[in-house]
Amino acid sequence: MFDQPFDRTGTDSTKWATAEGRGGVIALGLADMDLPGPPAVAAALAARAAHPAYGYTRADPRGRELVADWYRARHRVGIDPDWVLLLPFSPRTALRLLLEALAPAGPVVLPTPEWGGFAEICRAAGLPLRELPLTPDEHGYRLPVEEFARSRPGAIVLSSPNNPTGRLWSRAEIRALAEIAAASGTGGVLLADELHGDLLHPDHGLHHPVAVDAAGDLARHTVTLNSVGKTFNASGIPSCFALVPDPVLRSRLTTLMAGFGLWEGGLLEQTVQQAALRDGGPWLDALVRHLVTVRERLTGVLGEAVVAVPQASFLLWLDAARLGLPAGDARAALLERCGLELSDGAAFGPAGRGRLRLNYAVPAPLLEQVVARLGRLETVTERAR
Numbered sequence: 001m002f003d004q005p006f007d008r009t010g011t012d013s014t015k016w017a018t019a020e021g022r023g024g025v026i027a028l029g030l031a032d033m034d035l036p037g038p039p040a041v042a043a044a045l046a047a048r049a050a051h052p053a054y055g056y057t058r059a060d061p062r063g064r065e066l067v068a069d070w071y072r073a074r075h076r077v078g079i080d081p082d083w084v085l086l087l088p089f090s091p092r093t094a095l096r097l098l099l100e101a102l103a104p105a106g107p108v109v110l111p112t113p114e115w116g117g118f119a120e121i122c123r124a125a126g127l128p129l130r131e132l133p134l135t136p137d138e139h140g141y142r143l144p145v146e147e148f149a150r151s152r153p154g155a156i157v158l159s160s161p162n163n164p165t166g167r168l169w170s171r172a173e174i175r176a177l178a179e180i181a182a183a184s185g186t187g188g189v190l191l192a193d194e195l196h197g198d199l200l201h202p203d204h205g206l207h208h209p210v211a212v213d214a215a216g217d218l219a220r221h222t223v224t225l226n227s228v229g230k231t232f233n234a235s236g237i238p239s240c241f242a243l244v245p246d247p248v249l250r251s252r253l254t255t256l257m258a259g260f261g262l263w264e265g266g267l268l269e270q271t272v273q274q275a276a277l278r279d280g281g282p283w284l285d286a287l288v289r290h291l292v293t294v295r296e297r298l299t300g301v302l303g304e305a306v307v308a309v310p311q312a313s314f315l316l317w318l319d320a321a322r323l324g325l326p327a328g329d330a331r332a333a334l335l336e337r338c339g340l341e342l343s344d345g346a347a348f349g350p351a352g353r354g355r356l357r358l359n360y361a362v363p364a365p366l367l368e369q370v371v372a373r374l375g376r377l378e379t380v381t382e383r384a385r
């Protein structure tokens with residue numbers, strides 16, 4: 001399935017929109033996959049569309065059970081279905097609403113490099129923000145736990161695993177951050193964005209959902225956000241789900257949502273979410289096997305330019321200087337020399353300067369074209385042969 005070319009022409013793909021019309025540019029930026037989604041999702045959408053009842057649709061309580069089953073089966077974590085909010089809008093919207101509902105009493109603290117949307121959302125919401133550089137280590141990075149403690153956060157926001165590097169955070173690191181958030185008093189929360197957490201590479205360690213430690217008092221100080229959009233390549237039908245153990249925060253969030261005319265459920269959103277969680281497992285297993293093969297090929301070709309070997313997801317964090325590209329303008333230089341469009345590392349916070357992010361969720365034939373083009377860089381030529 002992932003060895004065949006995948007043509008997105010005519011689908012208005014956002015990622016390819018800027019590349020199209022620029023003579024053969026290959027788009028490797030925005031984080032969605034150039035790979036076909038699960039047949040089970042396509043079948044469920046077709047079946048639902050065949051019934052012409054498209055009126056208001058309530059949130060089906062089975063959706064909560066499916067989320068709990070998923071966390072139990074994939075991560076061996078027990079989730080109370082009552083914690084689950086089934087949200088028919090994008091993770092980005094959910095993060096904004098969650099942060100507004102939290103109304104943190106201190107700064108929102110997050111690491112850098114980190115998915116740039118967190119900082120954008122905080123700025124848009126007028127929330128004070130503090131970005132802490134990740135600590136480089138032999139595997140790429142670890143979390144600067146002591147710095148988090150010193151910064152007295154009102155909330156901590158973390159992509160776990162990390163976008164852009166694909167690093168997994170250890171259980172000890174995650175628990176320490178939850179304790180730091182809790183120590184800041186009422187409302188102190190660790191908001192773990194686990195959008196990339198189901199795309200675990202089977203040859204690496206375990207992902208530790210923050211909910212592992214969401215028992216007892218600490219539970220009220222954790223929130224998880226996840227989405228089938230990233231995992232099952234269905235972000236065009238925006239949906240996500242949040243695990244909110246604190247009933248007070250849950251109710252603040254649903255009240256805030258109602259003020260915008262937003263309720264749990266959604267017709268297409270639930271159709272996609274339920275089909276993916278109920279029947280998408282085998283597709284996902286095949287997908288991550290493919291991603292590992294592509295990761296191995298690219299890390300072999302790119303050598304020292306790879307800052308951290310990903311343990312999850314489909315993103316590769318690269319050092320522009322080691323590719324022989326000018327640190328200040330690496331994205332444009334790579335586009336011009338190789339016709340490859342990557343994401344500029346600066347979009348991932350201050351620690352992203354001089355870096356590039358490459359989305360490697362591509363089918364085998366496109367991978368070989370990418371490798372051939374990377375071979376135009378003198379620093380890569382030998383290894384790309």
Ligand SMILES: Cc1ncc(COP(=O)(O)O)c(C=O)c1O
Pocket residue numbers: 031090091092093115117159163193195196229235238
């Ligand atoms: C960690 C993380 N959180 C949130 C988002 C936002 O997802 P969306 O744009 O679908 O709302 C992304 C998108 O790349 C992401 O990587």
